Amino acid sequence: MDYYNLMEKRMSIRDFKDWDLSEKQMEDIREHFQKGSRLIPHIDVDLVLLQKEGEKLLDGVAGYKGFLIKAPYYLLILSEDHPYAAQNAGYIGEDLVLKLSEMELDSCWVTLTDSDAVKDAVGLSSDKNVAAVIAFGYGNSLGDRTRLDIKSPSDIHVITREGHLAPKICVEDLVYLEKWGQKSDWEEDVIDDTMEKAFYGASIAPSFLNRQPYRFIYDYNRMILAVKEDELTGEHDGKLNQGIVMFHFAAVLSQWRPREVQWVMGAPDKAYGIPEEYEIAGYCEV
Ligand SMILES: Cc1cc2nc3c(=O)[nH]c(=O)nc-3n(C[C@H](O)[C@H](O)[C@H](O)COP(=O)(O)O)c2cc1C
Structure with a gap:
């Protein structure tokens, strides 16, 4: 995978189209998880893909201040208890985020504070913990990228921003x-x-x-x-x-x-x- 170019292209998207993914696309995501990178290979992890019903189930238990990014799909990374479970889940999750970018899909990490609350909400009986949640689907991204560049009343351009909207440390x-x-x-x-x-x-x-x-x-x-x-x-x-x-x-x-x-x-x-x-x-x- 051309991770470098995928990273350049990736940005968090918080507005999604109500479009379905094919079974083949879901299978590609599962397959990438199976053979994808691990920070700590011996930590046992599982992937759960929530389709459609995820938005209702996760509402109130995930997202900045409980405000959930609404998306047609969510992926959950479950992990066994381990001192580095979260770092490992971050590593695996970002690999999946970039796989989604390669598949022309958009995504956004979603914070969670209480693994048990998420498991209860989703109805998971696993003895692993929910270590990561990521919203994904086809995003409505184009609108975000166009803005007016006003230098003076007579010098106004419509510009499309390239690259990252969220400013980063150089x-x-x-x-x-x-x-x-x-x-x-x-x-x-x-x-x-x-x-x-x-x-x-x-x-x-x-x-x-x-x-x-x-x-x-x-x-x-x-x-x-x-x-x-x-x-x-x-x-x-x-x-x-x-x-x-x-x-x-x-x-x-x-x-x-x-x-x-x-x-x-x-x-x-x-x-x-x-x-x-x-x-x-x-x-x-x-
Ligand atoms: C661990 C983690 C949790 C996040 N949780 C949320 C969230 O709950 N809601 C949200 O809108 N964005 C969330 N984000 C996305 C960040 O706000 C976003 O990555 C950051 O603003 C940088 O923007 P970029 O992803 O476009 O580069 C989260 C990101 C990370 C890494």
């Missing part, structure tokens, strides 16, 4: 070189083109309320993800964010590497001058 601010706070303009002598693409891929990852409460340190043969507690992001969503951004970095870099880039959870045995409010979530050899 790569220069997101990725430090060698140690905390050391910025680089990432000229060619520092990194190769594929690494630059992977940095960019990480910079456009979706996050809860678009907060992006993380930074990277690039240490030549190692990439480190440092995360901070964000006052607006709950613990579970913060962990989903981590898995999502780890997936963006690894998936893009893996496109040009002979082996899949694999994250290791926890801190390496080197101090990087990380400030108190941050901690290292994981690192990978690059």
Whole structure:
């Protein structure tokens, strides 16, 4: 899959057409889940696809402040209990989001605070927990992208915005070189083109309320993800964010590497001058 270009194209869509998907499309999603990427392969996970009735069932138990994005389809990732269950679900879920983009489908992550409430609402008797919810279908996206660009009363243009509508932290601010706070303009002598693409891929990852409460340190043969507690992001969503951004970095870099880039959870045995409010979530050899 051309993850890099799919990431460029992806954005959260919150307005969906009432169009049905074919059984073949649903099967493609299930198949991708089965053979798709895992952050921690031994965590047991299941996929549940809710068709049509999902909107009624999930109303009040998922979404920002219980406000559910209405969509014809939802996918739920169920996970066994594990300290990294949420990061793993974020990783898997973002892989599915990009698969949906490849299938020309739109999607939006949906927050949940109470797995049991979601299971009760949907009527699931699984002993796994609901770790992630994603709304999807054919979106009504074009209207969002056209706007008036008014420079003066006589200089008005209708423009269609390309790329991301949600503003993102630029790569220069997101990725430090060698140690905390050391910025680089990432000229060619520092990194190769594929690494630059992977940095960019990480910079456009979706996050809860678009907060992006993380930074990277690039240490030549190692990439480190440092995360901070964000006052607006709950613990579970913060962990989903981590898995999502780890997936963006690894998936893009893996496109040009002979082996899949694999994250290791926890801190390496080197101090990087990380400030108190941050901690290292994981690192990978690059
Ligand atoms: C863990 C997580 C939970 C989210 N929950 C919601 C939600 O409940 N409702 C919603 O409208 N958007 C939700 N979002 C989408 C974010 O608001 C969106 O990703 C962010 O604003 C960035 O925009 P983008 O996805 O278009 O890049 C969630 C995103 C993440 C990663």
